[in-house]
Amino acid sequence: MAVDLTMYDPRNLHLPEHEIMRSGHMACPGCGAALGMRLALKALGPDTMVVIPACCWAVIIGSYPYQALEVPVLQVAFETAAISASGVRAALAAKGRDDITVMAWAGDGGTFDIGFQSLSGAVERNDDIIYVCYDNEAYMNTGIQRSSATPYGAWTTTTPVETPKAEPKKNMVEIMVEHRIPYTATASIAYPEDFIRKMKKARSIRGATFIHLWISCPAGHKSEERSSVKIARLAVETGIFPLYEVEYGTRYTINHEPAFTDIREYLELQGRFRHLTDEHVETMRRNLEWEWQRLRAKVEMGRKLPLPPAPVKAPVDEGEREPAAE
Amino acid sequence: MRKVLKGNGAVAEAVRLARAEVISAYPITPQTSIIEEIASMVSRGSLEAQFIKVESEHSALAGCIAAASAGARTFTATSAQGLALMHELIHWAAGGRLPIVLADVNRAMAPGWSIWTDQNDTLSQRDTGWMQVYCQSSQEVVDSVVQAYKVSERVLLPTMVVLDAFFLSHTYEDVEVPEQVMVDRFLPPLELPHRMDMERPAALGNLVFPDRYMEFREKMDLAHGVALGVWEEVGREWGELTGRPYGLVEEYRMDGAELVLVTAATTASTARPVIDALREAGVPAGLLRLRVFRPFPAERIRAILGGRKKVVILDRNCSFGHHGIFHQEIKSALYELPHGEQPVLHGIIAGLGGRDITPDDLHGMLDGAWSGKITAPVTWWDVLPVKDRERAAVTMVEGG
Numbered sequence: 001m002a003v004d005l006t007m008y009d010p011r012n013l014h015l016p017e018h019e020i021m022r023s024g025h026m027a028c029p030g031c032g033a034a035l036g037m038r039l040a041l042k043a044l045g046p047d048t049m050v051v052i053p054a055c056c057w058a059v060i061i062g063s064y065p066y067q068a069l070e071v072p073v074l075q076v077a078f079e080t081a082a083i084s085a086s087g088v089r090a091a092l093a094a095k096g097r098d099d100i101t102v103m104a105w106a107g108d109g110g111t112f113d114i115g116f117q118s119l120s121g122a123v124e125r126n127d128d129i130i131y132v133c134y135d136n137e138a139y140m141n142t143g144i145q146r147s148s149a150t151p152y153g154a155w156t157t158t159t160p161v162e163t164p165k166a167e168p169k170k171n172m173v174e175i176m177v178e179h180r181i182p183y184t185a186t187a188s189i190a191y192p193e194d195f196i197r198k199m200k201k202a203r204s205i206r207g208a209t210f211i212h213l214w215i216s217c218p219a220g221h222k223s224e225e226r227s228s229v230k231i232a233r234l235a236v237e238t239g240i241f242p243l244y245e246v247e248y249g250t251r252y253t254i255n256h257e258p259a260f261t262d263i264r265e266y267l268e269l270q271g272r273f274r275h276l277t278d279e280h281v282e283t284m285r286r287n288l289e290w291e292w293q294r295l296r297a298k299v300e301m302g303r304k305l306p307l308p309p310a311p312v313k314a315p316v317d318e319g320e321r322e323p324a325a326e
Numbered sequence: 327m328r329k330v331l332k333g334n335g336a337v338a339e340a341v342r343l344a345r346a347e348v349i350s351a352y353p354i355t356p357q358t359s360i361i362e363e364i365a366s367m368v369s370r371g372s373l374e375a376q377f378i379k380v381e382s383e384h385s386a387l388a389g390c391i392a393a394a395s396a397g398a399r400t401f402t403a404t405s406a407q408g409l410a411l412m413h414e415l416i417h418w419a420a421g422g423r424l425p426i427v428l429a430d431v432n433r434a435m436a437p438g439w440s441i442w443t444d445q446n447d448t449l450s451q452r453d454t455g456w457m458q459v460y461c462q463s464s465q466e467v468v469d470s471v472v473q474a475y476k477v478s479e480r481v482l483l484p485t486m487v488v489l490d491a492f493f494l495s496h497t498y499e500d501v502e503v504p505e506q507v508m509v510d511r512f513l514p515p516l517e518l519p520h521r522m523d524m525e526r527p528a529a530l531g532n533l534v535f536p537d538r539y540m541e542f543r544e545k546m547d548l549a550h551g552v553a554l555g556v557w558e559e560v561g562r563e564w565g566e567l568t569g570r571p572y573g574l575v576e577e578y579r580m581d582g583a584e585l586v587l588v589t590a591a592t593t594a595s596t597a598r599p600v601i602d603a604l605r606e607a608g609v610p611a612g613l614l615r616l617r618v619f620r621p622f623p624a625e626r627i628r629a630i631l632g633g634r635k636k637v638v639i640l641d642r643n644c645s646f647g648h649h650g651i652f653h654q655e656i657k658s659a660l661y662e663l664p665h666g667e668q669p670v671l672h673g674i675i676a677g678l679g680g681r682d683i684t685p686d687d688l689h690g691m692l693d694g695a696w697s698g699k700i701t702a703p704v705t706w707w708d709v710l711p712v713k714d715r716e717r718a719a720v721t722m723v724e725g726g
Contacts, residue, residue: 047524049396049522049524051392058532058533059533061529061532062529062532062533063532063533063534063535064532064533064534064535064538065532066532067528067529067532069527069529070527071524071527072522072523072524072527072528072529072530073522073527073528073529073530074392074395074396074522074529074530074531075529075530075531075532076388076391076392076418076531077388077414077415077418079384080384080385080388080391080392080415083350083378083380083385083388083389083392084388084389084391084392085392086378086389086392087348087350087378087388087389087390087391087392087393087395087396088392088393088395088396088522090348090350090376090378090389090393090398091347091348091376091392091393091394091395091396091397091398092396093376094347094348094374094375094376094393094398095347095396095397095398100524117381117382117385118380118381118382118384118385118388120381121380121381121382121385124381125378125379127378
């Protein structure tokens with residue numbers, strides 16, 4: 001079933017008008033990461049601090065002494081986005097400031113791969129941060145190398161067409177869900193109202209929240225700049241990138257029932273899939289079906305389960321403490 | 327107030343006195359009792375701080391970097407493998423001009439596994455832009471940690487306060503713990519000029535093109551130059567407040583000394599009675615203890631060592647392929663002396679992997695150098711004899 005894309009006329013969107021991202025950034029034309037940040041900051045508002053590890057946004061923001069965001073930003077080492085956000089949060093807590101949102105904004109390499117350990121640590125501690133992974137499915141900033149977010153069958157410079165990526169994309173959302181954090185959600189630049197609602201929800205939660213944002217990348221996906229939003233929308237409508245959210249690792253909600261458009265419509269718009277054979281596409285279809293069966297089963301499971309019991313905080317009573325070991 | 331503290335306990339006391347606001351740390355032997363003690367302080371409320379119990383040393387320092395960037399006074403502690411894992415961020419902390427204080431309990435690097443002391447872990451971080459202070463007693467640890475915050479926050483460079491594994495970290499000593507009121511006067515709250523600030527939103531750490539990068543690095547080097555004077559000033563001020571003044575180096579019986587032992591950390595305390603004994607036997611021996619190693623007090627060392635006859639430099643470390651590291655540094659500092667004032671240098675590498683350096687060892691080194699029995703520029707002390715150097719060099723077993 002083909003999707004009528006005209007129904008998504010941007011003039012019908014209801015978005016916050018205030019812009020925190022300025023126009024003088026260094027993103028490529030058609031960059032989904034630029035649009036993503038613009039929307040994220042519309043949602044979070046000016047009382048926000050942003051942490052950015054090595055990723056496209058380390059460059060997009062502008063070079064010294066310029067920057068494109070009207071909020072404080074800390075650029076950090078590649079693998080440290082989550083702990084850096086935790087560190088900023090700890091400093092704010094030490095200063096008695098609880099009115100500021102701290103957002104880590106990292107790419108898929110910095111999240112799925114090199115930043116995985118620090119992210120797991122931060123969400124296990126349930127640190128009060130919003131972690132957004134903007135996912136363009138490869139190391140685009142370094143010139144399109146495979147990451148563990150690269151989908152099955154895709155070309156990258158390290159998975160050439162003779163041996164395209166043989167493994168499925170790592171399921172980062174489910175890994176976050178298993179940390180039992182208060183809120184995990186997927187989002188897409190093609191569904192800005194949904195994305196903004198999720199960012200606002202994350203902002204309202206005191207604890208670790210994870211947003212997995214799918215973005216297009218004309219340079220890395222080998223697609224037309226003008227098709228960025230269309231491709232992002234097709235990622236959702238084909239079912240390849242489901243829009244859903246999970247509370248406390250239990251309650252699953254599918255936010256948008258896809259049209260299950262033929263995946264060829266999505267694949268054909270991107271040069272990174274041009275080499276695929278019918279067999280490849282058939283494997284993708286079967287995998288997609290299995291993924292949806294699994295997701296729907298989890299929705300069902302969540303309906304039957306109560307939310308996990310909240311942790312009990314130890315009462316502070318000096319008299320009952322054990323003496324410090326020495 | 328007098329307390330009996332081991333070196334690690336002294337670190338924790340000092341962190342409490344300095345009112346660190348964010349601690350981000352990961353356990354490693356023999357550093358663990360530092361962070362256990364601090365966790366207990368935070369839990370009981372005797373230290374009002376946020377303690378991020380991270381999943382690695384890499385994150386430990388990353389947490390401090392972010393918290394410091396947001397304006398908080400920060401602390402972490404580690405050893406050996408942990409410090410090596412931090413290496414990327416060691417550079418980052420200095421480049422970010424963040425006044426973080428890190429206590430490193432000197433431990434030998436693996437393989438084979440060793441939990442015992444030597445200095446290769448901290449000295450491998452020599453070129454990162456951090457300041458380094460080597461301590462010889464629990465008292466000096468308490469005093470140096472507090473001073474480190476003051477100097478770091480003045481010159482905007484991080485400091486490593488270094489203590490030997492077990493010989494200092496786990497040895498109990500009588501320590502005068504300063505009063506909180508006095509420390510509060512000495513160390514005002516941190517006001518980092520380039521912090522993340524809602525009133526002045528800026529991006530810290532953006533891409534810098536070649537036309538600007540060098541200037542940032544020159545400033546770091548200039549800050550080290552300024553720091554030499556600040557360490558001296560702060561050490562004097564501390565002396566006025568506590569009766570315990572500190573300098574960049576410590577001299578012991580250097581009047582008329584023609585044979586000088588140069589070393590750092592706890593070995594210096596072992597050396598003092600050896601120097602006394604040599605003096606009694608008529609040997610004009612003296613001791614120069616290195617305390618502040620970065621910034622390197624080259625001028626001071628030149629002034630002290632110029633014109634002496636023989637200098638024995640004891641390194642509990644080695645830059646494989648070229649000397650002990652203190653030896654290299656001192657040799658380069660002395661190059662500027664006029665030819666006639668240059669002492670003969672003997673580098674001794676000893677005590678790696680926690681091997682004890684006894685008074686007898688030190689006596690043997692000094693006596694050997696003085697009597698001419700030691701002639702080599704570099705000697706590996708107290709190692710099994712090697713029969714065939716070529717064969718030994720390519721054999722992965724001891725001796726050979």
